[in-house]
Amino acid sequence: MDSVQGRASCVAPTASARVRLRPLDPTAVRILGGLLGERQRINREVTLLRGAEELERAGTLENLRIAAGRSEGTRRGMVFSDSDVYKWLEALAWETAREPDGELERLASETTELVASAQQPDGYLNSYWHHDGREPWSDLEMGHELYCAGHLIQAGIAAGRTGSPRLLDVARGFADLLVDAFGSEADRRTDGHPEVEVALVELYRETADRRYLELADKLVGRRGFGFFAEGRFDLPYYQDVEPVRESRSIVGHAVRALYLAAGVTDLYAETGDRTLLTAMLSQWDDLVSTKAYLTGGIGSRHYDESIGDPYELPPDRAYCETCAAIASIMWNWRLLLVTGESRFADLLERTLYNGFLAGLSIDGRSFFYANPLQTRSGHTRHAWNPVACCPPNIMRLLASLHHYLATTSDGGVQLHQYATSTIRALVPAAGTVDLAVDTGYPWSGSVTVEVVACGDAEWTLSLRVPEWARGAVVDGRPVAPGYAELKRRWRPGDRIVLELDVSPRLTAPNPRIDAVRGCLAVERGPVVYCFEVADLPEGANLADVGLQSEAKPVDSGPLAALGGFPGVSVAGVVRDLGRWGDIEYVDVRELPRDGAAAPLPLLAVPYFAWANRGGTGMRVWVPGSG
């Protein structure tokens, strides 16, 4: 029954997989509103359609027509631009399964036929490598062929699981070619950009064809032996610095690291090779203790898009690519399924509401690639990007957000993310359970769960109490962060209320994080806040603003200009640095004395909603003023 249950989800472990929790069938989960529901609606009504326009405008669809021989012309765009189409097709599959839509289905169907027509008879498919007689597999370092194949496979699986097998057939044709091309034991090759691994494991799950699982295992096992030693970047960039099973820290290009980690975690789930899980848990510990931003964003360096050293977390030059946030959500979801531990759902939530949602404007029309936590000179969203990996990646995650709300185990149902929703779960011990969740989360911390239908047997309803929650209460009983487990013989009509305190709070960083030492940030429930120049009084300089650690931030009511999201008021100061003048550095014996700091009431807004009123200065971390 388990394997049936989650079959239509983006991640569907086999019946024998080493998982503690299992995804639900997302066709029986529905987000009915609130912040996440609104984001899904905008994605459906605006962003996915913009995707079609922009993929056309950028030549990305035309590239496939040229490859198919349907059009003359010169290929345009990045070497990996086909993957933009695949991610968008994946999004269309999840979205039209969520709710049918003639236009979106037509786009999916036409584009699927276009993709199929560009496939070569042997299964090969890549418009860049088709073009000008380029030799396939001749640039595994930067060519992104297996990366693109991975996204094709994921899109094919999404289409297949939502009732359209055509793209899955195409993907399988390419996957079979990959098995032939890369499957020999003697082969030492792998791809510079991981992504195909997670796709191949899922294709195994979808088809029960072990060759895909075995290829994923081989590709993972070949890393760490210096195949990319002559590359333009260093070995960590290619996830080639040490064997995956021996790795204990997470390094290199953030998206490459995180897609690989998702695949390796899936590989553990299906093979039971615990050396893989040990490596992944170690990498995760390394990440959350020294390399993750407060927003869940990952990637501290622009130059090589890498994670950087421990505690190297500059807010201004944070890279925090939107794709890295998505990859982190993918990885944390898989770790949650494998372990059942709330810390993975916690990081998933932090990333979802901050590092991820910041990547899309409120109106769903423009995007961020990098998501810094501070900007002095501005940082504006763009309608698309020559490197367009992020926009369709955002679309596919938004279209599948409801996959991530809840899971089942043998004995119950677990709610991980809270949104007003209806949820149907098959609990092995208790049959079909229907739940109705009602909440204003994340703005309100009150979550009501009603059991609408269930069988007679005892089962456990587990509610995640986030790591940031203090004084949480379920049904009048105090509960600590983790899962509040309510085991009982439930009856239709039973209601449980979880009360989380989402009142604003101040957060401090580890003193070893040099770049924000002595600073404070405002958080409210799972949402990180920030300060924008747009909210300062005329003439005030964001560089001179300070926050008092004893300040008590409070809700300031809905922000009309920002989607009605609640603002936070906090007492700040503006320092008088006038005596510094043009002095950049000074002998401590001649330190200019600051003038008296003037009180300044400050307004903080949700970080994910920043840069929706122009790209002026912003900061999440503000110096403490004593």
Add this chain to the structure above:
Amino acid sequence: MDSVQGRASCVAPTASARVRLRPLDPTAVRILGGLLGERQRINREVTLLRGAEELERAGTLENLRIAAGRSEGTRRGMVFSDSDVYKWLEALAWETAREPDGELERLASETTELVASAQQPDGYLNSYWHHDGREPWSDLEMGHELYCAGHLIQAGIAAGRTGSPRLLDVARGFADLLVDAFGSEADRRTDGHPEVEVALVELYRETADRRYLELADKLVGRRGFGFFAEGRFDLPYYQDVEPVRESRSIVGHAVRALYLAAGVTDLYAETGDRTLLTAMLSQWDDLVSTKAYLTGGIGSRHYDESIGDPYELPPDRAYCETCAAIASIMWNWRLLLVTGESRFADLLERTLYNGFLAGLSIDGRSFFYANPLQTRSGHTRHAWNPVACCPPNIMRLLASLHHYLATTSDGGVQLHQYATSTIRALVPAAGTVDLAVDTGYPWSGSVTVEVVACGDAEWTLSLRVPEWARGAVVDGRPVAPGYAELKRRWRPGDRIVLELDVSPRLTAPNPRIDAVRGCLAVERGPVVYCFEVADLPEGANLADVGLQSEAKPVDSGPLAALGGFPGVSVAGVVRDLGRWGDIEYVDVRELPRDGAAAPLPLLAVPYFAWANRGGTGMRVWVPGSG
């Protein structure tokens, strides 16, 4: 007489140039020892010869042979690699003029013939654009053709001024082609990488051919109208964001900005166009108040090698390319000549002893390209680099260091940098003046200047009192930073002693520099110090070290492992962050309390000498501990 005096110097303003100070003839200036003398010796005996080996090993010389038709094969290396040869030839010219050397002269002569043989009949010369039938001027954005031409011209001028006209003829042949190719009024083109401008002004000075000056003026005037709007990088990167004459801030790629600034300053000197000087002085103010590192290093971002926003000065991700330090020294020297103001000699000194000297290992055998002020995971010098712009740039500056010591004006001699040296200057009002300088500078602050010979007329000896000097004394008289001017009728045998207090001191940054807020650095005279892991007791973590603002740093005697340079002892602490454990961020209401900080005597070493004992952790800025 003026124009004769500095004729053999790297910068030689014409007789009519708007300069307050004039360079000396460097053949009559000699650094006899000390830190700078030792660096010149190592350059001569080690680094220049390594240059020959590495230019051969990298294929850079072979590229010219291929271009000359003397060799078969495929061109290797960067598009601009010819400029590595030119900078090295410039270094050989200055060095062999300083002191003849058969081997270095043979290398210069042979390589000059090689360069000449690669020149096309029309004067064109570039091994990259020769190759494979590439079309000249077809990629002004990144092709570096005029950049390479600029370095050829500078090398030719150096050769010409030191008695070897062959390379100057070659350079002039190319310059004439540039005049033809880019000189029309209607032409809107310029080069993505400034450098040719400073070379063309100097070529005008050398040849009195105004066409070169006019071309420099045109190339400068064409910037700022979006010629590079379709480029891979933004307009500031190409110094194309606004007309130079209107610019007030310094932005974009650091080396491009600074080479351009040097050329624009020279252009002002020869044309008297004050809009150029106004722009340069404004850019300089912007630089020193918000964009320069304590080391004089410039360039805050790796990704596009750019200067970054005001106060964006991360110590760990500082780019501070060695070439940017050299370009800054070039610019400051020109501003000093134009204005006579000590602040430019001050920044030149700060850059020379820190941001520049750090680029070369003590043994003269390995190089830094980027010069960060902090590293957590290490940063090792390399024997050469695929992008080899810095090593030969270091060589040409070291070979010409004595050009930068002193100047003359109508009424006297000015000493700007202090080294044990002999200096001959022609003072218009007083004839030939011979000086002998004796000092242990920068380690000692005592500088003795003896007048060895001079005429009978009154003249002024000006001694720079650096901006960092407090309580300086000349001849028993207190003097403030700036120039101490001693006007008198000097007699041979007169001695003057300048006493500068070089005792170690603590320095604080402007509070707007987010990345080092609350930190302190150690300086000693013009030398910035740093802390290396190699000097910490076993088990101490550099991340947890703090400095007390009331600590009194003191000399700790010569560092045997680091060239005998003096170390500095300062009382520090090591913080006990044990209770933080793996916590990355925390609610302020649950802040872990630090354990008691333990006293820790710290040793600081000269920043320029870091990473000579392996590439372990280092930091210049250390958190203040109260």
